[in-house]
Amino acid sequence: VFNFAAGPATLPENVIRRAQSELYLWRESGMGVMEMSHRSKDFMSIMEAAEENLCSLLEIPPGYSVLFLQGGASTQFAALPLNLCAPDDPADYIVTGSWGDTAFKEAQKYCRASAIWSGKSEKYTKIPSFGSLDQNPAAKYLHICANETIHGVEYKNYPIPTNRSGLLVADMSSNFCSKPVDVSQFGVIYAGAQKNVGPSGVTIVIVRDDLVGRAQGFTPVMLDYKIHAENMSLYNTPPCYGIYMCGLVFQDLLEQGGLAEVEKKNVKKAEILYDAIDGSKGYYKCPVEKSVRSLMNVPFTLEKSELEGEFIKEAAKENMVQLKGHRSVGGIRASIYNAMPLAGVQKLVAFMKDFQARHA
Ligand code: PLP
Numbered sequence: 001v002f003n004f005a006a007g008p009a010t011l012p013e014n015v016i017r018r019a020q021s022e023l024y025l026w027r028e029s030g031m032g033v034m035e036m037s038h039r040s041k042d043f044m045s046i047m048e049a050a051e052e053n054l055c056s057l058l059e060i061p062p063g064y065s066v067l068f069l070q071g072g073a074s075t076q077f078a079a080l081p082l083n084l085c086a087p088d089d090p091a092d093y094i095v096t097g098s099w100g101d102t103a104f105k106e107a108q109k110y111c112r113a114s115a116i117w118s119g120k121s122e123k124y125t126k127i128p129s130f131g132s133l134d135q136n137p138a139a140k141y142l143h144i145c146a147n148e149t150i151h152g153v154e155y156k157n158y159p160i161p162t163n164r165s166g167l168l169v170a171d172m173s174s175n176f177c178s179k180p181v182d183v184s185q186f187g188v189i190y191a192g193a194q195k196n197v198g199p200s201g202v203t204i205v206i207v208r209d210d211l212v213g214r215a216q217g218f219t220p221v222m223l224d225y226k227i228h229a230e231n232m233s234l235y236n237t238p239p240c241y242g243i244y245m246c247g248l249v250f251q252d253l254l255e256q257g258g259l260a261e262v263e264k265k266n267v268k269k270a271e272i273l274y275d276a277i278d279g280s281k282g283y284y285k286c287p288v289e290k291s292v293r294s295l296m297n298v299p300f301t302l303e304k305s306e307l308e309g310e311f312i313k314e315a316a317k318e319n320m321v322q323l324k325g326h327r328s329v330g331g332i333r334a335s336i337y338n339a340m341p342l343a344g345v346q347k348l349v350a351f352m353k354d355f356q357a358r359h360a
Contacts, residue, residue: 057177124151141161186206
């Protein structure tokens, strides 16, 4: 089956096979990773290797901490303002889709968050021109969602924060490790693992060290970056098995040649899918402005919208599953994360052409 789900999503086959081969017995430990104490030497070595490999992949510069947490990116929507702001501090949000909007609304509870731009009236099909942004100089940070999973809008470069602290913060849940990123441009990057790098249950936070230790007084201990940074993500029981799986994925991405190579593959997959949509003479349509179309999540509609259900049903019969668009927008969405093979996209494109010919 080719699984086009938006997440949890398909994982590399060789990673799954490796995990399967180690399920009952990890090296000389006499046990599987799921059964290990999180404070054992064996698990510590798994976690350290995962972190090291992630640092190599993203070329994370010194002065940043990597945290492996729980609670999903949704928990970070609250953790961010709690760690970076006092209740009266302003923070700027650019809202390019549903996830950016959810992050913004959550932040409003813990600081004076403002949406300085929203693409809602244009159905979230655009990224603003950075020059036109009215940033608040007193804002503690500027928040973006680097890739809107539901709407398929992705930043190709990033705005320069003009706030006094110069802080840019990004939710990279759905394009994490899909291409190289200059981490030094960001104060905080956070991502749920379950799209590109592992199973759900692991949330990765990359935070600049000078931002750690400033949490509001009533911040729950589990949301305080300082607690997790000081305890190397072992303050409480971390999502051990998920971290192990992420570690295997990081190693696999390095073996593929790193993120520049991964990006090339992702560009190729996205190109053939968007070309098929644009070349269909309007039979299929992607509403997103071409320059900001996502390499990861490709939403499209059928000119004859009444055929969308049939499209999804027939595709599933041919072993291409989870193509239904998000319930809030409808249509079709093909999520083509790192682990989606080129063959999966080629098969989808062939199916789209055939479907069009049969239902013209
Ligand atoms: N941000 C983005 C861009 C997402 O795609 C998602 C989930 O799909 C979330 C945040 C929420 O993540 P979680 O379900 O891990 O809390």
